[in-house]
Amino acid sequence: MNWKVPLFDLDIGKEEIEAISRVIDSKWISMGQVTREFEREFAQRHGAKHGIAVCNCTAALHLALKALGIGKGDEVICPSLTFVATANSILYTGATPVFADIVDKDNLNVSPYDIESKINEKTKVILVVHYAGFPCDMDRIMEIARKYNLFVIEDAAHAPGAEYYSKKRKGKREKVGTIGDIGCFSFFSNKNMTTGEGGMVVTNNDEFADKIRIMRSHGMTSLTWDRYKGLSYNYDVIELGFNYRMDEMRAALGLVQLKKLDKNNERRKKLWKLYKEKLNDIEEVNIPFLKFSGISSYHIFPILLSQKINREDFIQYLRTKGIQTSIHYPPIHLFSYYKKLLRSNDNLPLTEYVGRKEVTLPLFPAMREDDVDYIVKSVKNYLKNSKSF
Ligand SMILES: *Cc1c(COP(=O)(O)O)cnc(C)c1O
Numbered sequence: 001m002n003w004k005v006p007l008f009d010l011d012i013g014k015e016e017i018e019a020i021s022r023v024i025d026s027k028w029i030s031m032g033q034v035t036r037e038f039e040r041e042f043a044q045r046h047g048a049k050h051g052i053a054v055c056n057c058t059a060a061l062h063l064a065l066k067a068l069g070i071g072k073g074d075e076v077i078c079p080s081l082t083f084v085a086t087a088n089s090i091l092y093t094g095a096t097p098v099f100a101d102i103v104d105k106d107n108l109n110v111s112p113y114d115i116e117s118k119i120n121e122k123t124k125v126i127l128v129v130h131y132a133g134f135p136c137d138m139d140r141i142m143e144i145a146r147k148y149n150l151f152v153i154e155d156a157a158h159a160p161g162a163e164y165y166s167k168k169r170k171g172k173r174e175k176v177g178t179i180g181d182i183g184c185f186s187f188f189s190n191k192n193m194t195t196g197e198g199g200m201v202v203t204n205n206d207e208f209a210d211k212i213r214i215m216r217s218h219g220m221t222s223l224t225w226d227r228y229k230g231l232s233y234n235y236d237v238i239e240l241g242f243n244y245r246m247d248e249m250r251a252a253l254g255l256v257q258l259k260k261l262d263k264n265n266e267r268r269k270k271l272w273k274l275y276k277e278k279l280n281d282i283e284e285v286n287i288p289f290l291k292f293s294g295i296s297s298y299h300i301f302p303i304l305l306s307q308k309i310n311r312e313d314f315i316q317y318l319r320t321k322g323i324q325t326s327i328h329y330p331p332i333h334l335f336s337y338y339k340k341l342l343r344s345n346d347n348l349p350l351t352e353y354v355g356r357k358e359v360t361l362p363l364f365p366a367m368r369e370d371d372v373d374y375i376v377k378s379v380k381n382y383l384k385n386s387k388s389f
Contacts, residue, residue, distance in 0.1 A: 004322025005371045008190045008364040011264060012253075019252040030247040031217070038251040039200070041258055046160070047175040048183070048202035050209035053251060054216055057157045057186030057199035059244035061089035061127075064153045064182040064201060067211040070095050070124055077118050078127040078155075079110035080331040081351045086129055086155050087332045091341075095124070099333050101348040105304060108132070108288050108354060112140035119148050129155040130176055132328070133192070133297030134289050135164035138179045143168075145180075152180030158299035160185055160192050161265045165294040173295075177202050182212075187250070192265060192297050193257035195250035215241045264365040268298035271367055275301055278376040284309050284383050301363040302328055304354065314382060315359060321378045326360040 023034055035053050043051030054060050070076060072094035078086055080099035087097040100114040108131045115126055126145055128136045136154075145152045154177050156162070162176040177183025182205070187198030203209050214220065219241025222232040246254075279285050286304040289296070305311055315325050332338055333346045334355065361375055 001324075002322075003324045005324065005362045005367070005375060006364075007324040007326050007360065007362050009366050010189065010194060011257075011260060011365050012194075016253050016256045019256050020249045023248045023252045026248075029249060031245055032248050034248045034255070035246055035251040038246075038254045038258070041255060042185075042200050043202055045258060045261070046177050046183070046202055048178045049204040050202065050206070052201040052209060052212050052216060053246040053254070054199045054201060054244045055246055056188065056197050057155070057184050058085040058089055059216075059242070060184035060186075060199040060201045061086065061153065061155060062092050063212045063215055063242070063244060064184055064208075065089060065093045065095070065125065065127075066215055067182065067208045068125060068151045068153070073122065074124040075120070075122040076125040076127050077115050077123060079129050079131075079351070080333045080346070080348055081108060081110075081131065081329055081354055082129040082155065082332065083157070083329060084332055084335065085157075086127065087338070090127065096122075096342070097332075098123070099331075099346050099348060099351075102131075102350045102354065103137070104350060105286065105353070106288055106291050107134075107137075108302070109134060109136040111350075112137050112144055115141065116144050119144075119150070123148065123150060125151045125153055126180075127153045127155060128180070129157070130159040130162060132289065132302060133159045133162045133299040134292050135159070135162055135176050135294050135296070138164050138174070139166055139168040142179065151182075154180045154183040156183050157186035157188075157191060159297045161261050161295070162297040163295035176297075178204060181205060182208055187254060187257070192268070192299055193254065193261050195246070195254045195257065198246055198250045198254060211239070215239050216244045217241060218243060265297050267365040268363060269296070271363055271369075271372060272296075272298045272301060274369060274372045275361065275363075275376070278372065279303065279379070282380065282383065285379065298363065300326075300328055301361045302358050303361060304357045305359060307357075309357075309383070309386065311357060311359060313386070317382045318375075318378055321374075323375055323378060324362060327355075327358055328360050329355065329358075331355040 039051035074095040187195040219239035
């Protein structure tokens with residue numbers, strides 16, 4: 001379909017093509033200098049000691065859990081209002097995801113209160129997701145983690161460049177992804193910065209970083225690059241590892257994209273504010289995160305429709321206007337596979353409410369102010385016409 005305004009669009013151009021060409025010309029196309037540079041730059045930008053590039057964020061989450069020793073018999077608390085990969089990564093380890101509800105209809109992040117109510121002796125990790133790039137209440141979450149001696153993993157797939165304002169530590173600004181034990185980022189094509197497929201683990205913990213680096217590449221003690229450089233000629237296998245590596249073309253793409261991140265996040269913020277101004281007075285549309293303070297990466301623009309608006313109808317109408325929308329998210333605990341597997345009677349009323357009433361409108365840096373006007377006008381038109389019946 002040829003959209004008038006697509007849900008997202010890529011900011012990829014000549015610079016990226018040149019960076020990739022340089023890698024191909026060099027004939028060293030996986031696990032080399034460029035990947036190392038991307039890891040260093042990304043970690044530095046996020047205030048982390050270590051960055052470990054991987055093939056996607058799902059792999060990053062899997063490795064994070066493995067590095068913390070999570071496996072069969074363990075429970076990991078996470079939101080259900082997230083992409084299915086968050087919970088899948090827990091299942092890969094043999095552990096069980098336990099879903100916690102969101103805070104409320106303004107703050108769609110996982111609720112610290114509900115997290116605490118789900119902790120038992122099997123609980124090992126709290127896996128939070130910074131929804132749409134708005135940081136979770138990390139003061140409370142870290143407090144709970146310390147109280148019950150749990151690890152914290154941040155699924156920061158939406159949140160490169162986002163910052164949390166700690167109230168506990170006198171407004172100290174902390175980069176999202178480095179507040180918990182391990183942070184995981186995604187560079188899938190629709191994320192704020194992209195390598196097509198790709199991900200990054202960040203951590204300040206040397207031991208976790210070492211483990212993750214080794215498990216990313218078959219559990220081997222030395223890397224291809226070191227062997228090539230003659231730094232080592234033999235290796236041992238000390239863990240059950242995986243092949244979760246990133247290649248040099250993607251790392252080159254990532255380096256260019258990282259340079260654009262701040263500018264593009266600023267642009268997203270501007271468009272978000274414009275949406276907010278223009279939609280604020282519409283009774284049937286609620287905009288989440290209005291009470292937020294901190295720095296968001298404004299990954300997506302979610303709205304909640306009032307009870308009386310039919311979402312399918314609304315989405316269909318925007319479609320006829322050439323406006324692409326999406327839903328973030330169909331709750332994980334309601335998917336057939338998860339229902340059958342977990343057989344739990346999860347009570348997550350707010351998550352289910354958002355799952356029914358949320359619509360994501362287009363948001364991407366190259367979007368124009370005109371596009372926002374057009375979308376808002378279309379929303380208003382729909383509401384005006386739907387009121388008459
Ligand atoms: C995109 C996404 C992932 C998965 O990232 P991949 O890089 O596609 O594996 C995980 N969690 C959330 C919240 C996401 O949005």
